[in-house]
Amino acid sequence: MHKIKPWQQVLYQLGLLLVGAYVLVPIWVLAYMAFDGSLKGSPVDLRIWPEQFTLEVFQKVWYNPTQSLSFPGLLRNSLIVAGGAALIAVVFGASMAYAFARYRFPGRRVGLFVLLVGAFLPPVALMAPLYLLLESFHLRTSLLGLMIVYTAIAMPFCIWNMRASFQAVSKELEEAAFLDGAGPFTAFLRVTLPLALPSIAVAALVAFLVGYTEFAIGWLFVESSENVTLAMAISGIIGQLGGSGASLAALAILMSLPVVIIFLLLQRYLIDRLLIGRVET
Numbered sequence: 001m002h003k004i005k006p007w008q009q010v011l012y013q014l015g016l017l018l019v020g021a022y023v024l025v026p027i028w029v030l031a032y033m034a035f036d037g038s039l040k041g042s043p044v045d046l047r048i049w050p051e052q053f054t055l056e057v058f059q060k061v062w063y064n065p066t067q068s069l070s071f072p073g074l075l076r077n078s079l080i081v082a083g084g085a086a087l088i089a090v091v092f093g094a095s096m097a098y099a100f101a102r103y104r105f106p107g108r109r110v111g112l113f114v115l116l117v118g119a120f121l122p123p124v125a126l127m128a129p130l131y132l133l134l135e136s137f138h139l140r141t142s143l144l145g146l147m148i149v150y151t152a153i154a155m156p157f158c159i160w161n162m163r164a165s166f167q168a169v170s171k172e173l174e175e176a177a178f179l180d181g182a183g184p185f186t187a188f189l190r191v192t193l194p195l196a197l198p199s200i201a202v203a204a205l206v207a208f209l210v211g212y213t214e215f216a217i218g219w220l221f222v223e224s225s226e227n228v229t230l231a232m233a234i235s236g237i238i239g240q241l242g243g244s245g246a247s248l249a250a251l252a253i254l255m256s257l258p259v260v261i262i263f264l265l266l267q268r269y270l271i272d273r274l275l276i277g278r279v280e281t
Contacts, residue, residue: 033249034058057250065251066233068225075258078229080143082211085150089158089207090200097162098188102171119156123217126152131220141223149221150214154207161206165199166192201266212259230255 004012034057036050062071069077099105100112130149131140139145169192177187193200215231222228234251 030249030252033246034253036246057246058254061247061251061254065247066225066228069228069233071230071251071254073226074228074230074233075255077143077227078212078231078255079258081147081150081229082208084144084147085154085211086204086208088147088151089154090162090204093155093158093203094162094193094200097159098166098192100159101163101166115156115159119160123153123214127217127220134221140221141227143227146218146221146227146229147211149217150211151207153214153217154203154210158203158207161199161203162196165196169195205263205266208262209259 032048032050035053035055036057065071065074100108126149130152134140134145134148139148173191173195174187177191182190212229213231215229215235218229218232222232230251234248234255
């Protein structure tokens with residue numbers, strides 16, 4: 001076994017310290033800004049601790065982050081749009097991913113290539129066709145229309161991610177289920193799907209984050225203030241609340257909490273499913 005020299009160990013520790021500082025310092029700055037009642041505009045210096053500790057900023061952005069909706073209302077819109085996009089992307093994406101992984105049919109390679117191109121296309125490339133499509137169905141200005149937009153953005157990645165997971169599941173397991181009398185749908189539901197759940201969960205998380213954090217395209221499809229999401233509200237909060245950096249930081253922290261909670265729960269679930277999948281296979 002190769003022994004690490006002392007000077008190499010020092011370099012490794014310094015490197016890890018720099019990486020940790022790069023990640024933690026912005027989070028700490030955001031935190032002290034949110035709790036600093038003396039901060040009326042944008043910060044001009046770096047502080048270690050809030051000069052005037054207060055929770056009033058959080059109360060302000062909780063009840064009045066925008067002119068029409070409170071934070072719970074914005075959060076509701078964001079969860080509806082992001083959760084709906086994740087659900088649609090996973091349900092329809094899983095069926096397409098399984099077909100691409102298990103079956104050979106005309107146009108399969110072309111379809112995979114189109115999906116790959118779609119995964120690397122910038123979302124702005126989809127604005128015009130989605131605008132015309134949703135306008136023709138009178139869905140453009142609704143939360144459902146916004147949900148469809150984010151589903152279209154996330155779907156190519158979800159299909160490619162889940163396809164690789166379905167390919168990793170041995171066909172012999174499905175064939176054994178067929179011998180026991182299971183049909184194709186039952187074999188998929190009870191054998192393949194449980195073993196592919198980690199990748200499906202990752203795809204759902206990515207689709208959720210797309211709908212939860214995107215705001216630039218969303219403004220094209222939202223006209224009513226009642227349909228504004230958290231990401232859209234945070235993009236304009238400085239102008240609406242007098243340029244307060246504290247308000248921006250507080251809303252950013254509140255917006256991050258649901259994502260952190262979901263990620264922590266999903267992370268534990270993924271680890272459990274990965275361990276189970278290794279034992280079963």
